[in-house]
Each structure stands twice: as C-alpha cells, then as structure tokens.
Amino acid sequence: MTIxxxxxxxxxxxxxxxxxxxxxxxxxxxxxxxxxxxxxxxGKTTLLNILSGMLPATEGRVEVLxxxxxxxxxxxxxxxxxxxxxxxxxxxxLIPYLDALDNIRLANHFSQGQSVAELQANASGLLNSxxxxxxxxxKPVGKLSVGQQQRIAIARAMINKPEILIAxxxxxxxxxxxxxxxxxELMAMVSRSNTTLIFVSxxxxxxxxxDRVDALTDINRTEVMS
Amino acid sequence: MFFxxxxxxxxxxxxxxxxxxxxxxxxxxxxxxVEHIRSQTKQSxxxxxxxxxxxxxxxxxxxxxxxxxxxxxxxxxxxxDWRTYEAIAANPKVDWTIPISLGDSHKGYxxxxxxxxxxxxxxYGQKRKLSFASGQSFSDVLDVVLGAEVASKLGYSLGDxxxxxxxxxxxxxxxxxxxxxxxxxxxxxxxxxVDQTVHVSLAGIEAIHDGWQQxxxxxxxASTAAVDSKQLQPEKITAxxxxxxxxxxxxxxxxxxxxxxxEPLSAILPGVALSELWQMMGVLENTLRLVSGLILIAALLxxxxxxxxxxxxxxxxxxxxxxxxxxxxxxxxxxxxxAVLISLLSIALGGLGLFVGLLLASDYLxxxxxxxxGVNILSGNNLIYLSLVMAATVLVAALxxxxxYRQARSSH
Numbered sequence: 001m002t003i004x005x006x007x008x009x010x011x012x013x014x015x016x017x018x019x020x021x022x023x024x025x026x027x028x029x030x031x032x033x034x035x036x037x038x039x040x041x042x043g044k045t046t047l048l049n050i051l052s053g054m055l056p057a058t059e060g061r062v063e064v065l066x067x068x069x070x071x072x073x074x075x076x077x078x079x080x081x082x083x084x085x086x087x088x089x090x091x092x093x094l095i096p097y098l099d100a101l102d103n104i105r106l107a108n109h110f111s112q113g114q115s116v117a118e119l120q121a122n123a124s125g126l127l128n129s130x131x132x133x134x135x136x137x138x139k140p141v142g143k144l145s146v147g148q149q150q151r152i153a154i155a156r157a158m159i160n161k162p163e164i165l166i167a168x169x170x171x172x173x174x175x176x177x178x179x180x181x182x183x184x185e186l187m188a189m190v191s192r193s194n195t196t197l198i199f200v201s202x203x204x205x206x207x208x209x210x211d212r213v214d215a216l217t218d219i220n221r222t223e224v225m226s
Numbered sequence: 227m228f229f230x231x232x233x234x235x236x237x238x239x240x241x242x243x244x245x246x247x248x249x250x251x252x253x254x255x256x257x258x259x260v261e262h263i264r265s266q267t268k269q270s271x272x273x274x275x276x277x278x279x280x281x282x283x284x285x286x287x288x289x290x291x292x293x294x295x296x297x298x299x300x301x302x303x304x305x306x307d308w309r310t311y312e313a314i315a316a317n318p319k320v321d322w323t324i325p326i327s328l329g330d331s332h333k334g335y336x337x338x339x340x341x342x343x344x345x346x347x348x349x350y351g352q353k354r355k356l357s358f359a360s361g362q363s364f365s366d367v368l369d370v371v372l373g374a375e376v377a378s379k380l381g382y383s384l385g386d387x388x389x390x391x392x393x394x395x396x397x398x399x400x401x402x403x404x405x406x407x408x409x410x411x412x413x414x415x416x417x418x419x420v421d422q423t424v425h426v427s428l429a430g431i432e433a434i435h436d437g438w439q440q441x442x443x444x445x446x447x448a449s450t451a452a453v454d455s456k457q458l459q460p461e462k463i464t465a466x467x468x469x470x471x472x473x474x475x476x477x478x479x480x481x482x483x484x485x486x487x488x489e490p491l492s493a494i495l496p497g498v499a500l501s502e503l504w505q506m507m508g509v510l511e512n513t514l515r516l517v518s519g520l521i522l523i524a525a526l527l528x529x530x531x532x533x534x535x536x537x538x539x540x541x542x543x544x545x546x547x548x549x550x551x552x553x554x555x556x557x558x559x560x561x562x563x564x565a566v567l568i569s570l571l572s573i574a575l576g577g578l579g580l581f582v583g584l585l586l587a588s589d590y591l592x593x594x595x596x597x598x599x600g601v602n603i604l605s606g607n608n609l610i611y612l613s614l615v616m617a618a619t620v621l622v623a624a625l626x627x628x629x630x631y632r633q634a635r636s637s638h
Contacts, residue, residue: 054549074635075553082551089549092542095231097238102230109227110551156550 001063002164002196003028003051008060010046019222020046023060026219030163033190033197035207038216044200047216048166051198052085053077065163082110086157086195088186090169093153096142100127100152103141104159111160119159126155130185147178154186158193165190167199171206183209228556232563239536246525246532247572253525254576255583257518257611262580262603264511268504270598271297274418275467275496277349278324279476282306282314282483283465285490289506292499295326295465298336298419302328305462310489314466317482319475322347324467327431327460330390330402335376337390337424339431339460345371347469350418360384361411364427367458370407371425374415379589382409390424390434402434417598429458468493522615526622529568533561533626537633544633554634558627565623566616573612577603 003026010021020043028034038044049055050062053069056077062069065084069077081087094103104123108114114122127137130151141149150170157165167186171179187209190197199210207213236243275296283291284304293299315323324347327339342363345356361384364371372382382388386409392400407426415421436458470476476495483493537544544557584601591599 052549078548078551078553081549087549089546092546095543095546097234098231102227102234105227106231106547107550110556 001027002030002032002065003198004061004063005050006061008050008057008062010043010050010055010058021050021057021220022222023047023219024221026214028196028198030196031194032212033187033210034199035210035213036198036200036216037202037204037207037213038200038220040202042216043220043222044216045168047220048168048198048200051164052087052166053081078110082107083160084163086160086162086165088150088153088157088165088167088170090172093170094141094149094156097140099139100132100137100141100144100155103152104156107156107159114160123155123159126159127152130155146173147181150174150178150182151185154182154189158189158195161193162195164196164198167197169201170199171201171203228560228563232560232567235540235560236564236567242532242536243568246529247568247575249528250522250525250569250572251575251579253518253522254573254612254615255579256521257615258577258603258608259580259583260514260518261607261611262584263599264514265606266599270418271500271503273351274420275348275350276353277347277469278467278496279470279473280468280480280483280493281465281496281499282468282491282493285492288492288494288499289503291465291492291494292496292503294328295467296419296496298328298338298423302464305464306466306491307462307489308460310486310491311463311466313486313488314468314483317479319471319479320468321471322469324348325428325460325463326465326467327428327462328464330392330431330434332376332388332390332424333380335373335380335422335424337426337431339426339428339463341428344425348420348467350416350420354416356416356420357414359412359414361409364410364425364430366408366410367427367429367433368405368407369410369427369430371411371413372409373413373419373421373423373425375421376424377409377412382412384409384412388424390426392435405434421598428460428463432458432460522618525572526618529565529619530622530625533565533623534629537561537626537630541633544630548634552634554631557634558631561627561630562620562623565619565627569616569619573615 005023005026007025008021008023009019011017011019036044036047046055050057050069051064053064053072054077056074057070060070064080067080069080072080094100095106098106101120101123104126105119108119108123124134124137128134132148132151132155136144136148141152144152153170170186171182174182183206186197189195197210199206281291281295283295283302284306286303290300290303294302311323311325314320322343324340324344326344328336330337342365345358345363349355358371359374359377361371370388376382387406388409389401389403389406392402407430413420413425468479470479480493480495483491547557548554580603581601584599584603588599588601
C-alpha cells in the first residue's frame with residue numbers, strides 16, 4: 001500500500017477536546033487516483049497535511065510509501081515530503097516574484113533529486129509539455145494568468161517525480177475551460193508517471209475523472225471527547 | 227537557490243527595502259564618518275609636529291598657541307619682541323630655534339615668515355625632516371618656498387612670481403603687489419599643514435610691510451629697489467619653536483620662559499598640549515559616537531520592523547515553502563540572510579557615500595581647517611564597527627526570523 005492509515009486521530013493543540021479526524025482505517029494503493037470529497041470544515045485539508053507530514057497525527061499509525069510518518073521527526077518528515085510528495089493548492093501554489101523555472105528549481109532544492117543541468121532540461125520540458133510559452137517561463141509567475149499558474153503548479157509538484165501527488169481544491173479558482181484543461185493535463189500526467197493522486201474537492205462534477213471516489217464523511221468518524 | 231530566493235524576495239519589496247537601505251546607509255555613513263574623521267584628525271594632528279621640545283608665544287592658553295603656531299588655526303593674541311627671541315635663543319640649553327611670523331596669506335594659504343633653520347630642524351610624523359621636491363631654501367629677501375599643495379593647486383613652479391596679501395582673508399584687496407616673491411623651492415608633500423603654507427624669510431615679511439601702517443599701505447611707501455638697502459631685522463614675531471640640548475632641561479626652560487620678566491610668555495610642550503586637546507575633544511568624541519550609535523540603532527530597529535511587517539504579507543509564501551519541504555531553520559536563515567543583505571548593501575552605499583564625500587571635501591578640510599583626512603575608510607576601528615553593525619543586524623533580525631520559524635513549525 002502507498003498510504004495506510006489506522007486508528008488515526010487528530011486534534012489541533014489549540015482545541016484539544018475537539019477531534020478533527022478519527023479514521024479507523026483508510027488505504028490507497030500505488031498508482032490509484034482517489035477523489036476525496038466532503039463538506040467544508042470536514043477535515044479534508046487536515047488529512048492531507050497528515051499524509052504529507054506537515055502535521056503529526058495525535059495518535060494512530062500513518063504509513064506512507066512503507067514509512068511510518070508518525071514515528072519520524074519533523075526534519076525527516078520535511079525531507080520525506082520534499083522527496084516523495086507533490087502538492088497543489090487552490091491558490092498560492094507558487095512564489096509570485098520568482099519565475100516559473102525558479103519556482104521549479106526551488107522545489108528541487110529541498111529534494112536535491114536532480115543535478116542542475118538535468119533539472120534545467122526537465123523543468124523546461126515539463127513546462128513545454130503544459131504549453132507554456134518559453135518567454136513566459138522567465139516572467140515572475142505573479143504576472144501570468146491563473147490558468148498558466150496552475151499549469152506551472154503541476155510542473156512544480158511533479159518535477160521531483162513524486163510517488164504521491166496531493167491536490168487540495170486546485171480547480172476552485174478556475175473557470176470551466178481552464179478547469180477542464182487543468183484536469184486533462186493533470187490526469188494525463190499522473191497516468192503517465194503512475195503517480196498516486198489524492199484529489200480533494202467539493203465539486204462532484206470532477207468525480208468522473210477518477211477511478212475511486214471516497215467521501216470523507218464515510219472514513220472520518222469524529223466524536224467530541226470528554 | 228537560497229541566496230537567489232533572498233535577493234528576489236528583497237527585489238519584490240523594492241520600496242520598503244530601499245527606504246530601509248537608505249536609513250541604514252545614512253547611519254553607516256554617520257558612524258563611519260565620525261570615527262574616520264575622529265581618528266584621521268587625531269593622526270593628522272599627531273603627525274604635524276615632532277622633535278620640537280617647546281613652543282613659545284605671547285601669554286595665552288596652550289591650545290591656542292599650539293593651534294595657531296603649528297596648525298595655522300586661529301590667530302595669535304599678541305606677538306613676541308625680537309629681543310625676547312634673541313634672549314631665548316641665547317639660552318645655553320637651547321639647541322636650535324625656529325622663529326615664525328604669521329599674519330599674511332596668498333590666495334587663502336597662510337604665509338609664514340621664518341628662517342632657513344625651519345627647513346633644517348622642523349620634523350613631522352616620526353621625526354621626518356622636510357625635503358625639497360624641487361629648488362632649495364630661500365636665500366634672498368623676496369624668495370619663497372611653497373608647500374606641496376600650494377604649488378600643485380595653484381600651478382606654481384620654480385621662478386614664478388607670487389604676490390602676498392595682507393591679512394588672512396582668502397580674498398584680500400590689500401596686496402603687497404609692489405614686492406612680489408619669487409618661487410625658489412617647493413617642498414615634498416608631508417600630509418601636514420606644511421603642504422599648505424607659503425614660506426618666506428622673516429626679512430621678506432619685514433620687507434613687504436615696509437611702508438605699511440596698521441594694515442594700510444602708506445602713499446609713497448618703500449619700493450622694491452629699497453628692499454636690499456634697508457635693515458630688515460624684524461621687531462616682532464609670532465612664536466618660536468625650540469629644540470633643546472637635553473630633554474631633561476625641558477621643564478626648566480619652560481619654567482624660565484613662563485617666568486620671563488620682560489614680557490609675558492607661554493611655553494608649551496606640544497605633546498602635552500595635544501593631550502589636553504584630546505582630553506577636551508573626548509567629550510565631543512563620545513557624544514558623536516553616542517549619537518551615531520543611536521542613529522544606527524534606530525535604523526536597525528527600522529530594519530527589524532520592516533522585516534516583521536513583511537512576515538504577515540508572506541504567510542502564504544512561508545506555508546508554500548514548508549509544503550515543498552523547507553525546514554523551519556531554512557526560513558529562519560532566509561529572513562536573517564535578507565537582513566544581512568540589506569545591511570551589506572547599506573554598508574556599501576554608506577561607505578561609498580563617505581568615500582565620495584571625503585574625496586570632495588578633503589581639499590576643503592585641508593585648506594580651511596588644516597585637517598588632512600585620508601579617503602581609506604576601511605581601517606582601524608571602522609572594520610570593528612562594521613563587524614558590530616553586521617552582528618547587530620543578525621541580532622535584530624533574530625526576532626522576525628524567530629517568528630517565521632515559529633510560524634513555519636505550526637504551518638498547516
């Protein structure tokens with residue numbers, strides 16, 4: 001299994017009596033593309049943060065790519081995330097004052113997965129494959145359109161060839177046309193690279209792109225602790 | 227990538243960064259400027275005279291006597307009678323004397339009447355003797371020896387004629403134009419007020435004032451032809467520099483001169499007078515240091531405030547960096563690096579500004595104040611101060627850096 005959660009509970013330190021997550025068991029196989037939906041405030045982003053090692057579970061077993069994140073130090077989780085997990089958000093996927101190439105280089109900086117020459121070739125190739133004009137690659141991304149920025153975000157998330165790609169409502173700020181382009185490019189990319197995709201959205205119309213659809217309400221059984 | 231990220235982040239906040247850099251540059255300019263001018267002034271003063279055991283003048287304060295006789299600053303309160311000079315020179319404990327007479331000028335440069343002994347005995351720096359870049363000491367009444375800067379700035383060479391003005395004003399209408407002097411020697415540069423002095427013989431001073439009364443030329447005054455035929459013994463001089471046969475005799479001779487009955491005199495030890503000057507300047511120095519230190523602290527606090535304000539704007543950036551694997555320590559160091567870059571840029575700008583300022587003002591400081599300020603600002607205490615500025619930068623940036631670190635640790 002690529003992702004395996006069992007007995008995972010999570011409470012934010014500022015409200016220790018309020019469970020945000022209580023997952024008895026949840027598994028995702030390698031290469032699976034999972035559409036995860038649920039109401040706002042239902043713990044979707046928290047779950048993604050636990051899977052990526054941004055947050056440590058309060059208790060339970062969090063195994064990702066065969067490694068126990070719950071037993072790792074923060075530093076090791078940071079390094080693990082940089083090397084194995086790509087992340088795409090709804091907004092603020094990129095550092096606005098850096099150009100597309102620098103944003104991608106930055107992601108590689110923390111994983112240290114590729115040499116400079118290799119990275120340069122891969123980054124340009126990846127951006128080209130997303131139809132980004134070479135002249136746009138050296139502009140600060142803040143000056144590019146939202147659609148272009150989301151395509152660069154996919155390239156940035158994929159540059160380290162992550163085994164897992166986490167997408168947190170990445171289409172929310174896109175119009176219909178850009179959303180369809182984005183989904184087509186994303187799904188093609190993860191299929192080509194056999195990347196496990198965890199895609200969170202409340203837009204059920206996107207479920208058709210996925211071979212597995214999970215409702216967070218089915219896997220997250222929170223209860224108020226005394 | 228780390229450095230690139232910091233640079234681009236700063237460029238992204240050009241306006242606030244520029245203002246912070248300007249504020250810090252001004253503080254660095256003041257800090258380095260105060261220290262540089264202080265140390266250079268001290269060095270310049272200390273190097274101006276050496277080997278002179280006593281300086282004698284009309285009764286006055288020791289600082290005043292030192293300033294007008296050696297540094298050509300201010301004016302003497304009174305003159306010394308020539309017979310008094312002869313009596314002092316006749317003292318067996320006195321090895322050599324340099325009588326000096328001040329009061330005239332040439333295009334803003336002071337004219338000093340003296341004897342050929344001046345070129346023989348006067349020393350500067352570490353007992354370095356004066357030397358001639360060209361020509362020789364004066365031998366005729368209307369010969370003149372120029373300091374290095376006077377010659378270079380006014381473009382004089384041997385054989386040129388110059389006219390001395392009565393009084394010290396840089397633009398004078400009372401010219402001794404009936405008796406021009408001929409340049410017979412140009413001294414090598416010394417980096418002291420000697421470079422800005424026009425040296426003539428005491429007889430020359432007497433000659434040009436022959437036929438003058440109370441600073442005004444009398445109608446039908448003496449002509450050039452009369453110069454050689456007259457007795458040109460000076461009646462008064464401004465001060466005397468003394469070299470003694472033995473250092474042991476210094477205080478004895480000083481006491482004898484201070485107790486001279488026929489004329490109220492002051493004899494001072496140049497080193498002691500300089501110490502008094504430093505002591506007096508100490509309060510001013512410390513005040514200037516304190517003010518420049520406070521300006522720097524204000525600028526550093528401004529830097530810290532600017533960094534703090536930027537953190538709020540950058541919360542998404544911090545979160546993104548965390549997500550792509552940046553450890554909290556990376557973010558701490560990123561903020562520190564940005565602060566250090568701002569400081570380095572400020573030091574470069576402030577230093578450059580000071581360098582250019584000194585280049586432009588050095589002539590003015592030398593001619594108007596007799597201060598020889600070098601332009602090499604990266605020396606002595608300034609390097610220590612710059613290290614302290616960098617250390618203080620790291621310190622004041624620690625707070626915003628720590629806040630980012632804490633935010634990064636709890637980023638979710």
